[in-house]
Amino acid sequence: MQNKPQKNLNTTQRYHRSVVFTFMTVMIFPVLATLLYSLSQRWGATVLPDSLTFDWYLQLWQDARFLHAFGNSLLLVLGTLVLCTVVIVPTAFVVFYYFPKLDRWMNILILMQFAVPPVVSSVGLLQLYADGPIPMVGTPWVLVGCYFTIALPFIYRALATGLQGLNVRDLMDAAHLLGASTPAAFLAIILPNIRKGLMAALFLSMSFLLGEFVFANMLVGSRFETLNVYLYSVRGTSGHFTSAIVMSYFLFTLFVTWLASRLSR
Amino acid sequence: QDMTTLIAAAKKEGTVNSLGMPNDWANWKDTWAQITQKYGITHMDNDMSSAQEVAKFEAEKTNASGDIGDVGQAFGPIAKKKGLTLAYKPTTWKDIPAWAKDEEGHWAVAYTGTMAFISNNKLVKNPPKNWDDLLKGTYKVSVGEVGVAAQANSALLAVAIAKGGSEKNLEPAYKFFAELAKQGRLANIDPTTALLEKGEVEVGLMWDFNALGKRAIIDQKMFTVSIPLDGSVSAGYATIINKFAKNPNAAKLTREYIFSDAGQINLARGYARPIRSNVVLPQDAKDKMLPVAEYKNAKPIEDFAAWEATTKTIARQWQEQVMVYKK
Amino acid sequence: MGFLEVSGLAKSYGQTRVFSNINLNIKEGELVTLLGPSGCGKSTLLRCIAGLTDLDQGSISVLGQDITSLVPQKRGIGMVFQSYALFPNLTVAGNIAFGLKMQGLPAQECEQRVADAVALVELQGQENKPVQQLSGGQRQRVALARALVVRPRILLLDEPLSALDARIRKNLQEEIRRIQLQLKLTTIFVTHDQEEAMLLSDRIFLMHGGHIVQHGSAESVYTRPASAFVAGFMGSYNLLGVSQSRALLGLEIKGQLAIRPESIYLVRSGQLGLPELGQQYPATVRHHQLLGNVIRYHLDVEGSSERLMVDELNRSSAYLLPAGAAVSLQFNRQELQEVQ
Amino acid sequence: MGFLEVSGLAKSYGQTRVFSNINLNIKEGELVTLLGPSGCGKSTLLRCIAGLTDLDQGSISVLGQDITSLVPQKRGIGMVFQSYALFPNLTVAGNIAFGLKMQGLPAQECEQRVADAVALVELQGQENKPVQQLSGGQRQRVALARALVVRPRILLLDEPLSALDARIRKNLQEEIRRIQLQLKLTTIFVTHDQEEAMLLSDRIFLMHGGHIVQHGSAESVYTRPASAFVAGFMGSYNLLGVSQSRALLGLEIKGQLAIRPESIYLVRSGQLGLPELGQQYPATVRHHQLLGNVIRYHLDVEGSSERLMVDELNRSSAYLLPAGAAVSLQFNRQELQEVQ
Amino acid sequence: MNVISATVFADAVVSVKAKGQRFRHWRAVLILLPFVLLLTVFSLAPSAWLIVNSLKVDGDWSLANFSDILGSVFYRQAFGNSLWISVCSSLAGLALALVTAASLRRVDCTLRDITVAFTNMTANLSGVPLAFAFIIVMGTNGAVTLLLRKAGWLGGFDLYSQTGLILIYTYFQIPLALLLLYPAFDALEDDWQDSAALLGASRMTYWRCVGLPVLMPALLGTFVLLLANALGAYATAYALMSSNYNLVTIRISSLVVGDISLEPNLAAALSLMLTAMLVLVVLVNQYLLGKNHAK
């Protein structure tokens, strides 16, 4: 009789686990499919591929253009993330420390980033900056700027959550009384405490940005070929090959995320 | 006359950037390789649609990133009207039929394609030979981006021509596809290489050079390519040189090369039909082509003005007359 | 001249006035408490003194030197916040060393002073723990050590104990007092707990409605409240109105009469009482409460509708008066306090 | 037979045993407190009784009826959580009505009973406020009303006052007791504050190390602690070791001698003392603390290294003994308590 | 949007003066400058361009673009489709993420960490790769499709249809929803459920009466983000069905990057209406949130 509630607990526990497992299974299906496709010689209208091979990867990783594009993408994404960090972190701090009322407006501003699809704003950007006083189109700089707007919502939200959980006012006051200037207190106290959320947001943004195509193709194209522009330009070659590209950068993000979570522990 | 000066100037520029001329389209690959090898001019391509190319020329003005582009024939006059093109007549100019070139040299069609069927042999027992076969089959038909892509629009025109319509009148085509849609056999997908390879496309409609090219990449035995015998349409692709090109001479030289014998043979090897009929094709290039007999009912687009007007309505008509029947 | 002098301080948030014309004069090495109900502006006053909030009027000086417009960093003030405000990314030692690092002290001296501070608050062995792993009481010690290690001229404590439970609170009260006396640190201690204030402080400043309503030693504030508010705030006073006090004690007063329950003498039947206190008033025990070392009787006095509280030491259960027992009360007239 | 009987209760989390063989026997209408230091398992025990945590062994019955395996919904138990667990999306009235709605009561009766409950806890006029806008004390009342309105057979209170500040706590203690007596509700009150326990309860169950170490009335637990732990926990006892107690009082004991500071008599020089208590021990005042109604003297007794605490009522400052004053002490031998 | 930001910073300046710490606060305002600059150049300016151009027809000011759109069944259908797919996929994504997030809090932390990391990863599966992955699995001749067809369980399912599109949209909404929603569950205290149980509420009743209402602001906020995400999505739908399905973004892109004609002004007008729709949703959301707070 006393065991009955015990069993109850186990069933709820089991329920929660099964929900999570089902979720994982469903979500992983497309990823596995891509992986399998990239590893198969040929996979036509059949349930399973005909034969497996590593050729696509070998071919891919020997392609200098791919490596170059990969390098470009990484450089671009890294640059963007650095810019984001340097600009958004102080901004979020200033908002929360000096002008808490601004947060509401920031949230609206952030939502607006979703409102104009890249296909459209790229046309506007093309018209505005192709020529004229700031001819950025065709240079990676314009992409850095656009990527900034893409990453902004994720990073700002993460920082806002972190700062909300932190008693910024008291911590800053305490640091001031202990002789720290505002910048010093920010660097020594606030920054380390929002680092975790920031890192998570940066990695999320990284995977988003690595997959970005519209801006890259419209604004810069081959002048600074990125991974997805490359993917697009070789899309006619083979689905297996493009799957290999996708899996390559997928595994790359997975690896980097894992590494980061390892290191930050 | 000034070929030597042109070559010298082009070599000095040392590079040429193209828009919408990727390696896997009509065998541009060989042309680029040969230009690089012969003149030491390096090349980069940025693949995009015709409209994007024109838009990019227009937007970038003097900060031009593309020197030369390859657009559907209809876009040649548009680009010229917008004042975005640089005129250049290659030495082989007189060999190009009048319908395929701008008299001032702002654009010139280098090759043509004809609407064709591509059928997956495994999924389709009796590959269609003419449009009526499509209606009788049990397979799904993929047309591509109707209303957006010139290729898909041309498929509609091909049906219309076969069924008694014209550039002005696509009604027969809409009826035809509506019938397919009612049967639940109109697939909403674009017949790309990857989808052909995956076996998602049972029968696709596309330019012959595209169909043959994709078949060659994927698997020669997997597909059957044929021109609809009861009527099809041919259309050309024209090169335009950017008026603001950073490398105008290299671009001119590129056009020169494309219209040279070697360039035209390259296109033929890419399954495209070269515009110059006086080029002697090597046997391997000839072998790649479909039998000439299949082309007997294929007609070129004649009334460009009407066709341009019609294309603007296609997207809407397609949704209203065809997609409504889709199950 | 006091060590810390605050004069004419006023502060408003927008239209709402928090306080005005606040004057404090604190001697060197003294511990004063700022006592008052929640929301009366204690924290705001403390923050003004520390320079964390700008004031509207008034001046603050330390040893005659005006510090009103100095930035907080330069005031030489240490503060322990109610929330402790420990830096969650640093260890115990890291928190304590923070202020020293900001002063740019050499690592060795830094280490030595941190070790001393750790010893002072008895946290040896915990130096390398992250502060999140500490209990409430331990956190409080870290916050204290962190404020003390930079050797401030003045220490401000903003309700440092209110988040702790009763038993830990008692220990820490004694400890704070011990350390403050040992270092002879001029200290302002903010609290809304009058027992804490009495236990700890040399002087109490009682704040209410944006003013200091009374100040003086704990004993004087406790035994001679200036107003009914103070009386009610400082302890469980019996408060008699004009008519009650006339009827019961024959005293003519203007405001109210405050009588501490422990100043009333309970004379058991058969006992004589204290002759020097004079008249005895018959009363009946209604019920009692055990407050630990004290038993509080609630009694009805004859000829009065007022129920009075009287405290006796919890000496022995043999002495316990049952409900209904008849007793007499004697009042020490010197201890009756008339308040407004 | 008691109203609520708990027998042989045991509970472990994985390898760690929280408690074992807990037995309680609670009469109808009784308020008992479960007193013990933090982490001793009080909350866990309460949750077991409510059915929120399953137990490893033992049984729980109400009026002889076994409820051990009943779901919490059917036990007829009301509970007030330390965090109050008010539903933040509902108003005061919405929170209170929640349980009634669950019973599917008609709207009108529901309304009537909510109004009664609101009146009981004196929250009239606050019915439609969101609970976030309430102060701590008001929240506590809402939680209480919510638990009471469904008319539970048993009320469980898990440290309902520990989050409140001292003054509000005192008011609410009295209020809880008043309501409990008025409704004659069988109640278990969990606390770690011994003053609260003494003030409120009919009986105290003192829990320590996974066991009930002592139980009985507040007076008996306070004045006759069974162990040094209980003595230390219940008040500021003076604890003397074997040799100390022999040297000072000539008493041979086995464990420790616990002497409450208020049971020692202070005889001022010139006074006679109480003859029935016999011997007087000379001592010197070291310092004193003002604890409000009581003054605690710390004294050195001649011939002993032990410093003793002695409490006196804070009767009048005229009686205050200065540091260094020579006095005599008398002990009431009946009040000396030998503990383990 | 320019207007909004202008008032935002005017607000800031006013509060600076009110607080009287002018110097310190001006420095703080300076720190906001790079942010404002970047946002202006890369987000506000193109948006302004959008507004201006949507009001132009052949170089003249006109509202013709808007009247064209509103008068066209075709474009109205595009809006209808976009909205329908976005709402369906956002609701489905939200519901699934809700169930998962609720369970995620109850499992041991290793599994939780893995799930969160994994979700992070799948968040970047979108656009062409996602569409292709689904084609491999569920396309006309996809692996699962073939299996189900063999088993005879396949109803009329077609990936290349509205249903298919909703399915695939839902897939890319789930990770985003989960990542946004998961932290909100911290607001739920365990005691609430216990308390509700003692008051006679079953688990379901608890969720209906307490859990969900408490999560409402987070749910609403997440829903708006998901909706925005879905409304603006383009690459996935395009990769799956090319332009054969009538969605606003696809119409927009076909007007600016199509092979046939180039009408950036009409595209701008379409985008502006899409934006307006989103702003409307945001405002409704803010209003609901405000009401929730006021309560």
Ligand SMILES: Nc1ncnc2c1ncn2[C@@H]1O[C@H](COP(=O)(O)OP(=O)(O)OP(=O)(O)O)[C@@H](O)[C@H]1O
């Ligand atoms: N930043 C602020 N803006 C507006 N009003 C404020 C601000 N800080 C405090 N107040 C108001 O000033 C008054 C005094 O607040 P303060 O925090 O000083 O009270 P307190 O005495 O410390 O209370 P407690 O004992 O609860 O800590 C309160 O009414 C409070 O609402």
Ligand SMILES: Nc1ncnc2c1ncn2[C@@H]1O[C@H](COP(=O)(O)OP(=O)(O)OP(=O)(O)O)[C@@H](O)[C@H]1O
């Ligand atoms: N869910 C749990 N899993 C594991 N251990 C637990 C759990 N809940 C409580 N414990 C442990 O059981 C012991 C008793 O906890 P409990 O909360 O009952 O103590 P308590 O007497 O209520 O303390 P407090 O006065 O601090 O509330 C503690 O050591 C605690 O760490």
Ligand SMILES: [Mg+2]
């Ligand atoms: Mg305060």
Ligand SMILES: [Mg+2]
């Ligand atoms: Mg507990």
